[in-house]
Amino acid sequence: MSAEQAKIAAGIYAASLIEDGQKVGLGSGTSAWHFIRALAKRIGEGLNVVCSPASSTSRKLALELGVPLVELDELDELDVCVDGADEIAPDGSMIKGGGANLLWEKIIATNSAKMLTVVDPSKVVTTLGAFPLPIEVTPAYYGTTIKNIASLLERMGWSNVRVERRMTESSPVITDNDNYIVDAHLGTLTQPLELAIALNQIPGVVENGIFPAMSSGVIVGREDGTASLVEPGFNADEVRVGSQ
Structure with a gap:
């Protein structure tokens, strides 16, 4: 409480x-x-x-x-x-x-x-990233979009980042826009603006949860x-x- x-x-x-x-x-x-x-x-x-x-x-x-x-x-x-x-x-x-x-x-x-x-x-932190980064993606070809997100993160310096579709029990979480949520477990995020812009260039990504x-x-x-x-x-x- x-x-x-x-x-x-x-x-x-x-x-x-x-x-x-x-x-x-x-x-x-x-x-x-x-x-x-x-x-x-x-x-x-x-x-x-x-x-x-x-x-x-x-x-x-x-x-x-x-x-x-x-x-x-x-x-x-x-x-x-x-x-x-x-x-x-x-x-x-x-x-x-x-x-x-x-x-x-x-x-x-x-x-x-x-x-x-x-x-x-x-919720107050010194550096963002401990909370998994939510990314809204279209259901169409979401698996490919997840792979592309993981590839981008690797190119930007993260290694072996877990990127997964968010689930509720056995069903995917559905947004108000009928899309999926993907969570990227970054650990540390020191350049939020750069990553926010890069993520939104990936086809299939609707928006991301970085508010720079x-x-x-x-x-x-x-x-x-x-x-x-x-x-x-x-x-x-x-x-x-x-x-x-």
């Missing part, structure tokens, strides 16, 4: 930063869903906002809670999006996609004036119910122990 309490605290803090009249991107995953719940409470108290969701699950939750939704295509730009991360580094780079929603999440984040990331301390330097601020929740906002350039060790 301690990690869950930290996520709740981060979500509540993020919701407190939303201003009247803003257009808000709603991320996906447990931390983002706590933000949506906290935002719905503020809307019930009179906050006037419109929102665009980053997954079908977030859309469903927002509708259940009475959060007003507008399709992103109908807006010029979102003022802010709030989303979680599987890992986040000091420069604001992230690995996302543990919940298989990376494509929608990246579309929402890219079309927002700023992105706030809500996390518990365990995209976070404008990180809201770190704590198990005691407190939360704080840190800007890119933070010290990961200090943030994890709560001294920032």
Whole structure:
């Protein structure tokens, strides 16, 4: 429950930063869903906002809670999006996609004036890569796409990287776009932008879970119910122990 309490605290803090009249991107995953719940409470108290969701699950939750939704295509730009991360580094780079929603999440984040990331301390890292990198691929010839991903990683300096289609029991994980998720077990990722660009050049790759330097601020929740906002350039060790 301690990690869950930290996520709740981060979500509540993020919701407190939303201003009247803003257009808000709603991320996906447990931390983002706590933000949506906290935002719905503020809307019930009179906050006037419109929102665009980053997954079908977030859309469903927002509708259940009475959060007003507008399709992103109908807006010029979102003022802010709030989303979680599987890992986040000091420069604001992230690995996302543990919940298989990376494509929608990246579309929402890219079309927002700023992105706030809500996390518990365990998601703050010095260097990305311990969390397997999610890559969304088309079902057609996915086996060949996996081979091509592995070949690219080898050319870029990784050796014997495990690249595998994500499964739930005996069935493949299917994204909101009816695609597969492939996970690459990198270990360390020091040049996220370079790898993100290279992966997207592979036919069959739809998008990848590297969000290079995209976070404008990180809201770190704590198990005691407190939360704080840190800007890119933070010290990961200090943030994890709560001294920032």
